[in-house]
């Protein structure tokens with residue numbers, strides 16, 4: 001017997017240890033899941049951002065710009081998903097390890113949850129010092145996680161213990177503890193094949209110790225599985241409710257919350273011929289659902305239009321606050337403006353064009369009475385992002401708007417509902433604050449906005465850019481006559497000419513579509529004849545000041561990319 005025991009210790013422990021590991025992992029994962037699910041629900045009810053998002057925001061805010069750029073270039077606009085998944089994986093991974101440890105030392109499990117909660121509260125308060133209530137969902141999550149952990153640990157012990165007791169009876173003092181049962185259980189299996197003929201006769205007694213579905217283990221195992229399933233279902237339901245509630249509750253940023261009045265001076269419809277209708281070419285007007293999205297917000301802020309206000313203050317004579325009802329009562333104007341992101345790479349798609357509806361920003365500033373030395377309009381969004389815009393640009397007569405609509409409808413939540421800024425000719429990061437709630441007149445010398453703090457330019461007019469949409473990169477076309485087409489932009493200067501060349505040949509002037517003004521992109525099209533084989537097309541634009549887009553490739557940092565877009569295609 002001692003011999004058997006020794007031998008089976010050596011060879012039979014792994015399966016039982018593995019079972020402990022599996023059970024502990026399940027306990028840990030489900031406890032973390034219960035925290036996250038209930039925190040999600042609590043934050044939906046409290047209408048605050050879920051704690052994981054707050055942690056993500058803290059990570060984003062404190063990521064060095066170089067790393068941030070790397071992440072953006074690696075993952076593009078999927079960077080948010082990658083970050084949140086990364087946080088979830090870390091939480092669950094740590095949770096799994098804690099669960100295994102907690103089987104023996106429950107205190108470690110609870111301490112781990114407490115550390116998570118403390119980190120969550122710190123992350124929330126870092127951003128929302130003004131709203132300490134935002135930490136409540138974290139506490140709810142921590143409490144739910146601790147309850148789940150207590151429940152799961154109890155039933156896990158029930159699962160792992162009975163065999164121990166059974167074995168303790170056969171093997172000696174209970175002090176042998178958890179080590180004994182597996183040895184005892186595994187003996188019958190080990191002997192099974194040797195005793196084959198007699199197995200049924202003697203096996204009856206021995207199978208009582210079999211790991212599953214032996215009577216000693218059955219109820220414990222079932223109890224654990226049921227508890228685990230219950231916890232999983234409850235946290236899944238809480239999480240799903242937390243996800244669905246914000247949109248179901250409505251009122252919190254639904255587009256229907258705003259009934260848009262018509263413009264006081266409606267703009268003429270787009271002239272015919274702005275859209276050449278070439279298959280594969282970006283449409284002149286970008287539908288809201290296709291409009292690129294760039295921001296630092298990990299969840300789209302849901303701002304209730306009826307509770308929205310904008311404060312205009314700082315270096316002004318008459319600070320004031322305006323709500324949506326008053327704003328919609330002011331004369332609204334329309335403007336066709338192509339928005340572009342400074343992070344757009346040559347050939348990239350971070351630009352979109354639409355007809356905006358809003359009230360002139362300059363009128364709001366005149367109402368406030370801006371001091372002569374206030375050279376910066378520092379705007380802040382509902383979620384705390386800041387943006388610095390040169391005052392003189394907004395005041396120079398261009399269609400700088402506090403916009404409430406795009407494409408004939410209220411702004412969508414991702415594009416800044418219920419109100420955002422749009423300034424033709426400036427990259428979005430220095431002009432286009434979404435969910436804007438605060439405008440402070442200040443000086444560039446005194447205050448730095450979000451991206452300026454991270455090394456990006458302070459003044460950033462949009463650089464002249466052109467793009468080939470047709471043929472698509474690495475596309476295949478028939479040889480002979482080939483259509484080349486794309487868009488070009490030089491907002492608030494206007495595009496005068498677009499030229500293309502194939503395989504380093506002579507530059508050929510493209511035909512330009514019509515435009516409603518100088519603040520939008522323009523479609524261009526050209527035809528050429530190519531032999532079968534691989535070809536390269538390049539494009540360059542010239543603005544109304546006669547400046548041609550330079551060929552030198554420059555990175556987006558700090559004030560926008562330059563270079564000619566080049567597309568390779570095959571004619572067959």
Ligand SMILES: Nc1nc2c(c(=O)[nH]1)N[C@H]1C(S)=C(S)[C@@H](COP(=O)(O)O)O[C@H]1N2
Nearest residue numbers: 292293294295296341381385428429432434
């Ligand atoms: N609140 C807020 N507004 C923001 C940003 C942001 O991160 N937060 N990003 C800006 C940047 S960099 C760009 S390019 C434009 C993009 O606007 P869009 O997402 O509607 O296309 O929004 C600007 N407004």
Ligand SMILES: [Mo]
Nearest residue numbers: 341342428429
């Ligand atoms: Mo941007």
